[in-house]
Amino acid sequence: MRIPITTMLVTTMTALLLAGPVSAPAQMDTARVEIQAHGFSAPILTVKPGTTVTWTNRDDDAHTVTSVVNRFRSPGLDTGETFSYTFTQPGTYEYFCSLHPLMTGTVVVTPVRSGS
Numbered sequence: 001m002r003i004p005i006t007t008m009l010v011t012t013m014t015a016l017l018l019a020g021p022v023s024a025p026a027q028m029d030t031a032r033v034e035i036q037a038h039g040f041s042a043p044i045l046t047v048k049p050g051t052t053v054t055w056t057n058r059d060d061d062a063h064t065v066t067s068v069v070n071r072f073r074s075p076g077l078d079t080g081e082t083f084s085y086t087f088t089q090p091g092t093y094e095y096f097c098s099l100h101p102l103m104t105g106t107v108v109v110t111p112v113r114s115g116s
Ligand SMILES: [Cu+2]
Pocket: 038, 062, 063, 064, 097, 098, 099, 100, 103
């Protein structure tokens, strides 16, 4: 009995999906940035893909974490409030506080090399 070509295609594609993308599996890393004295505690933060970065506002003033190219955008964070974003793709992500645009920061997501 012949197997329809469409069944074979679906099976092949399913196998590819199960095999996952070529890139390394996502990692459950976390990183923290404190917002204090009208600045970000890590002006340049370097992380691996899959890292969830959490910003915490330690100032009395409200601040935001706003991506320059609108990849992420926190609401206004009052004292003690947090905002988290997971960086899945390598790249350089610049952000600032939309209430105080002189407050800037950068997250650099480094590519993961195979075999490391
Ligand atoms: Cu601010």
